Amino acid sequence: MYKSIxxxxxxxxxxxxxxxxxxxxxxxxxxxxxxxNIIEALYDYQNPILEREVFGLHFKNPVGLAAGFDKDAxxxxxxxxxxxxxxxxxxxxxxxQEGNPQPRLFRxxxxxxxxxxxxxxNGGVEEAIKRLQDVKTDVLIGGNIxxxxxxxxxxxxxxxxxxxxxxxxxxxxxxxxxxxxxxxxLRELQEKEPLxxxxxxxxxxxSFKTKPKPILLKIAPDLTVGQLDDIIEIVIETKIDGVIxxxxxxDRSGLKTDSSKIExxxxxxxxxKVLAKxxxxxIRYLSSQSNNAFPIIGVGGIFxxxxxxxxxxAGASLVQxxxxxxxxxxxxxxxxxxxxxxxxxxxxx
Numbered sequence: 001m002y003k004s005i006x007x008x009x010x011x012x013x014x015x016x017x018x019x020x021x022x023x024x025x026x027x028x029x030x031x032x033x034x035x036x037n038i039i040e041a042l043y044d045y046q047n048p049i050l051e052r053e054v055f056g057l058h059f060k061n062p063v064g065l066a067a068g069f070d071k072d073a074x075x076x077x078x079x080x081x082x083x084x085x086x087x088x089x090x091x092x093x094x095x096x097q098e099g100n101p102q103p104r105l106f107r108x109x110x111x112x113x114x115x116x117x118x119x120x121x122n123g124g125v126e127e128a129i130k131r132l133q134d135v136k137t138d139v140l141i142g143g144n145i146x147x148x149x150x151x152x153x154x155x156x157x158x159x160x161x162x163x164x165x166x167x168x169x170x171x172x173x174x175x176x177x178x179x180x181x182x183x184x185x186l187r188e189l190q191e192k193e194p195l196x197x198x199x200x201x202x203x204x205x206x207s208f209k210t211k212p213k214p215i216l217l218k219i220a221p222d223l224t225v226g227q228l229d230d231i232i233e234i235v236i237e238t239k240i241d242g243v244i245x246x247x248x249x250x251d252r253s254g255l256k257t258d259s260s261k262i263e264x265x266x267x268x269x270x271x272x273k274v275l276a277k278x279x280x281x282x283i284r285y286l287s288s289q290s291n292n293a294f295p296i297i298g299v300g301g302i303f304x305x306x307x308x309x310x311x312x313x314a315g316a317s318l319v320q321x322x323x324x325x326x327x328x329x330x331x332x333x334x335x336x337x338x339x340x341x342x343x344x345x346x347x348x349x
Contacts, residue, residue, distance in 0.1 A: 002329030015105040015114070023075060030078040044083040045334040047341050054295050054317045055214040055241040057140055057172055061085035063308065063336050066299050066320035067144035067175065067218075071122045073131040080137040083333045088320065089128060090144030091177045094162040096124035097148055100182060106265050108257045112303065112327050113272025115265050116248065117182045120146050125166045132170035143171035144218065149183055156189060157201045164205055173213055176202055176240075179220040179247040181269045187220060192230045199238040214241035221246035221278045221300065228282065232290045242295040243286060244320070246279040272323040276301025280314045287315025303328055305339020312340075 010018040029035050050061035064086040065079055073089045080087065099121025106115040122128070125145075132141070145163035147156040164174060176199065178189035189195055199217065206212045217240060219231055235243060248269025252262055255274055279300025286296055298316030302308050303324040311319050325332050 002331065007327075007329065011107065011109070014103065015107050016102060019105070026075055026078050030081060036081065039081045043330055043334050044081060045337045046083075047337070049341055049344050050085070050337055052317065055173065055216075057214065059085045059140060059318065061337050062312070062318040062340070063333050064088060064142070064297070064318060064320040065325075066322040067091055067142070067177070068116075068118070069322050069325075073128040073135075073141075076131075076135050076139065076141060077137045080139040082330045083337065084139060086140035086142060086172075086318070088142035088144050088175065089132075089171075090122070090142075090175070091120050091146040091180065092122050092125045092128055092143065092163055092167070093120055093146050093148045094125055094159050094166075095148050096127065097121060104268070106268070108255065108262075108270075108272070108274075110257045111255050111272060111274050112323075113255070113270055113274045114323050114326065115262075115268040115270050117266075117268035119149065119182045120180065125163050129166060129170055132167075140172045141170070142173045142175055142216075143167040144175040144177050146177045146180065146183065147186070153185055153188055153194065157198050160198060160202055161205050164202055168206075168209055168213065171213065173216060173241070174202070174206070175216045175218050175244055177218045177247070179218050181220070181248060181250045181267075190220065190223070190227070190231075192234065195230075196234050196238060199234065199240055203238055203240055216240065216242045216244055216297065218244040218247055219282070221249045221275060221282055222251060223282070225285070228285055229289065232286060232293070235294050236290065240294075242297065242317075244297040244299060245282045245286060245316075246275070246300050249275055249278060251278070271300065272327070273301045273303060276303075276307060276310075280310050283311055283316050284314040302336070303332070305336045305343070308336045308340060309343050 052059050065084050067088040067090045100117050100119035104117045147159035151159050248271045283296050283298050295317040297318045298311030299320040302321045308319045
């Protein structure tokens with residue numbers, strides 16, 4: 001139904017308008033008693049073989065919703081009905097911010113991809129906390145945190161620590177996001193010394209909590225081999241709990257869409273099918289070069305169960321989807337999990 005009816009309607013709309021329309025519709029309908037039962041019957045799929053323990057947390061299945069879809073924690077209960085094993089909110093910043101001027105989200109249907117330059121638009125961490133306090137589902141929640149646009153890099157650690165302290169009682173793990181291409185100079189924090197100092201500060205603050213939460217680092221797909229080697233060294237040295245690979249890419253070389261259209265869109269990070277190969281390469285490199293020293297969440301271009309399997313075989317412990325769900329619909333999560341069950345059973349024969 002999604003591909004034949006809903007997707008054509010949504011794809012007529014401006015991408016950001018379609019996003020807000022979808023949010024509003026889900027909020028109005030999913031919690032109606034009959035609709036809720038239908039949604040869960042259609043989409044929620046569970047099987048004990050899918051369960052796993054990763055960085056000390058129990059996941060009912062390895063398929064999560066990537067950060068960026070539900071930045072402000074508005075639809076956690078509703079998204080949980082679709083069968084996600086975990087949901088990542090954010091990127092959240094200490095203060096609310098509008099993000100970059102619109103238009104800032106663009107579809108590339110020929111590539112089954114998106115370009116976005118949202119710029120950490122969110123209502124701020126305090127607003128998200130009000131919603132997190134009302135969450136009813138027991139789905140695992142990740143808190144993806146960043147810095148405000150106007151915060152200079154030399155004071156970035158203050159923003160990350162603010163978010164850590166505020167969100168700590170309400171999320172199950174944290175993601176330090178220094179890899180968005182849409183906040184000026186943010187990616188400079190991926191350089192070796194700034195990144196190590198930031199992660200050590202976050203790790204130390206977390207260690208003083210009564211119940212420390214796993215700390216993960218989200219990285220860009222555009223890092224060089226040398227930079228990936230630095231990431232491995234830093235993750236092991238700081239003893240954070242894992243890596244999310246990868247964020248969106250600034251590389252446009254693999255796109256089929258007419259170059260004039262790409263140029264007219266301008267700056268932004270690319271997600272979707274075009275990212276699948278590179279994100280899997282990054283996962284494989286981190287896993288093999290570190291000798292599986294830390295868990296990896298694989299994200300980028302997952303449109304099918306086979307795409308998820310490719311990430312897991314490359315060394316990921318868990319996967320996340322976002323753009324794939326925009327193109328394939330909410331049935332993607334169930335489809336991936338059913339495919340994983342078949343794959344995992346075949347491995348045990």
